[in-house]
Each structure stands twice: as C-alpha cells, then as structure tokens.
Amino acid sequence: MNKAKSSRILFSILLIVLTLFSTATIAYADTEDSNISPCYSSIDKNYAQLDITGVKAKCFASLSTKSPKNLKIVMELQKKKSNGYETVKTWTSSKTGTRLSMSESRNINALCTYRLKVTYTAGSEQVVAYKY
Structure with a gap:
C-alpha cells in the first residue's frame, strides 16, 4: 500500500472517530443538564403549591414580572378520573403590576387523587404548570 x-x-478513520465522539458528547451534555429552564420575556418567576392534609386541599400560586403588566392567575383544582383529570374548582385573580399571588382551599375526598393546574398570564405571555 502506498503512503498517500x-x-x-x-x-x-480519525475523522469518523472524532465525529462519533463529538456526537456522543453533545447527547450526553444535553441529557445530563437538569438545570435547563424555559426563558420568558415577561414572566420572571412563577410558583405553585398544592398541600393536601386529610380532607382539605390548600392551593397557592404566585407570579412576578420584570416590569408592570396585566397579570392573571387561574388555579384549577382537578380530580383524577379514569380518562384524565376533571376540574372541581376554579379560582381566578388578576391585577396590573409586577407581583400577583393567591391562596385558596377546598374540602376534598381524601380517597381521590388531585392535582393543581395553574395558568399564569403576564401581558400576552401565558404559562401552564401542574402540581401533584
């Protein structure tokens, strides 16, 4: 075999090996970074909490923005059914500003499974979050 x-x-062979390693490294980095979070232009922070104690469900949600906007929070307490979830109670709060929070509670059936669905709106931006 000649030298050329x-x-x-x-x-x-070197090019193939480098290509395989660079692809594997990108995939590894992408799957291991658990600190990836969505970036929004209006919403700075959003938080939701669902506490179930006995027959009482306590729901909390808050929203903050970088600058004053029309803010709205819709909390839906949802009960698990065989084909998904069904909303049993809805609460809404809204105002103009940079922070909005709300807290509500409701008696529930302790034998059922519930989740909290929260829809945050800041200006024209909307985010939906679930708490179990």
Missing part, C-alpha cells in the same frame, strides 16, 4: 493511500485511510 494509507494516510487517507488513517485520516478517514
């Missing part, structure tokens, strides 16, 4: 042909083969 073996150099091309060696270069091709």
Whole structure:
C-alpha cells in the first residue's frame, strides 16, 4: 500500500472517530443538564403549591414580572378520573403590576387523587404548570 493511500485511510478513520465522539458528547451534555429552564420575556418567576392534609386541599400560586403588566392567575383544582383529570374548582385573580399571588382551599375526598393546574398570564405571555 502506498503512503498517500494509507494516510487517507488513517485520516478517514480519525475523522469518523472524532465525529462519533463529538456526537456522543453533545447527547450526553444535553441529557445530563437538569438545570435547563424555559426563558420568558415577561414572566420572571412563577410558583405553585398544592398541600393536601386529610380532607382539605390548600392551593397557592404566585407570579412576578420584570416590569408592570396585566397579570392573571387561574388555579384549577382537578380530580383524577379514569380518562384524565376533571376540574372541581376554579379560582381566578388578576391585577396590573409586577407581583400577583393567591391562596385558596377546598374540602376534598381524601380517597381521590388531585392535582393543581395553574395558568399564569403576564401581558400576552401565558404559562401552564401542574402540581401533584
């Protein structure tokens, strides 16, 4: 085998190996970074909490923005059914400003499973979150 042909083969193998390692590294980095969070232009922070104690469900949600906006929070307490979830109670709060929070509670059936669905709106931006 001549020297030019073996150099091309060696270069091709090296290129294939480097391509495989760079692809694997990108995939590894993408799956291991658990600190990825969505970036919004208006919403700075949103938080929701569902506490179930006995027959009482306590629901809390808050929203903050970087600048004053029309803010709205819609909390839906949802009960698990065989085909998904059904809303049993809805609460809404809204105002103009940079912070909005709300807290509500409701008696529930302790034998059922519930979740809290919260829809945050700041200006024209909307985010939906679930708490179990």
